Amino acid sequence: MTLTQLKYVIEVANAASMNEAAHRLFISQPSLSASIKELEEELGCDLFVRSNRGIKVTPHGEEFLGYARQVVEQYDLLENRFIFKDKMKKKFSVSMQHYTFAVDAFIKMVKQFGMDDYDFSVYETSTGSVIENVQSFKSEVGILYLNSFNEQVLTKLFAEKDLVFQKLFDCHVYAYLWKGHPLAGQTKVSLEELSEYPCLAFDQGEKNSFYFAEELFPTHEYKQIIHASDRATLLNLFVGMNGFTLCSGIICEQLNGDDYCAVRLDTEEIMTIGYIQHKGIPLSEMGQMYIQEVLKYKDNVLK
Numbered sequence: 001m002t003l004t005q006l007k008y009v010i011e012v013a014n015a016a017s018m019n020e021a022a023h024r025l026f027i028s029q030p031s032l033s034a035s036i037k038e039l040e041e042e043l044g045c046d047l048f049v050r051s052n053r054g055i056k057v058t059p060h061g062e063e064f065l066g067y068a069r070q071v072v073e074q075y076d077l078l079e080n081r082f083i084f085k086d087k088m089k090k091k092f093s094v095s096m097q098h099y100t101f102a103v104d105a106f107i108k109m110v111k112q113f114g115m116d117d118y119d120f121s122v123y124e125t126s127t128g129s130v131i132e133n134v135q136s137f138k139s140e141v142g143i144l145y146l147n148s149f150n151e152q153v154l155t156k157l158f159a160e161k162d163l164v165f166q167k168l169f170d171c172h173v174y175a176y177l178w179k180g181h182p183l184a185g186q187t188k189v190s191l192e193e194l195s196e197y198p199c200l201a202f203d204q205g206e207k208n209s210f211y212f213a214e215e216l217f218p219t220h221e222y223k224q225i226i227h228a229s230d231r232a233t234l235l236n237l238f239v240g241m242n243g244f245t246l247c248s249g250i251i252c253e254q255l256n257g258d259d260y261c262a263v264r265l266d267t268e269e270i271m272t273i274g275y276i277q278h279k280g281i282p283l284s285e286m287g288q289m290y291i292q293e294v295l296k297y298k299d300n301v302l303k
Helices: 003-015 018-025 029-043 059-083 100-111 127-135 151-160 231-241 285-300
Strands: 048-051 054-057 090-096 118-124 141-146 163-172 174-178 199-202 225-228 245-247 260-265 270-278
Touching: 003 018, 003 029, 003 054, 003 059, 018 029, 054 059, 090 100, 090 127, 090 285, 100 118, 100 285, 118 127, 127 141, 127 163, 127 270, 141 151, 141 285, 151 163, 163 285, 174 231, 199 231, 199 245, 225 231, 270 285
Parallel strands: 090 118, 090 141, 199 225
Antiparallel strands: 048 054, 141 270, 163 270, 174 245, 174 260
């Protein structure tokens, strides 16, 4: 296995065509095919499925690509820093379920670097994408939650993908409402009281299993439920529809404004906020800094 072969595999996957990849790499198509075939024989598995429609990455190939991209990226950083003498950019990427506090923690981490060179990425996305992004090394860490309902299934999935979950803090469950909602003034609210209003849920795309739901009690028979794909839309629905969602209750007025509130749900259920990372790979300096910013919200957890 060579660095050149790793670069070839990445380019073929990006182009989804052996001919196009060869054109981009300035080599002949037969030479590229032979190099990929030689690597596959060395690995003992197929990285690509070839057909008249082009090239498709196999499951083994997806896993291999995650590691290959990391190796090539690290090599490029070394080359730029020590051979071309370029100033090395700080790199970091995080994926997360739709948590305002996790976005705010990212903002506070970035502000620490001022005018320094950096290349950071943040993905506020579905549960399945959080897991896939970390597994493929697109993101170093993924912020999500576990509870008594999803813990067994997700923990098993993490193990299958060579990921581990690290606990940050526990939260009670809250109904998130706009301050003009009829129930906003209560100290505690039940699911029965909420049943007269639409439940707002984040759409999970193709991976719409109950275990991937970002809202608590996904199997509850809600009278009305509205799915949305982004946080801004949900905020509008809170006001326009008197909707609610179930969450950790951590309020972040810096980003969402002060028009919303959290009312404790009448349940003993606990949600554990944490992050996933690759097993056996320590967090980078950037990863550690980000997690420290998230941990500061432990003091903001409502009792």
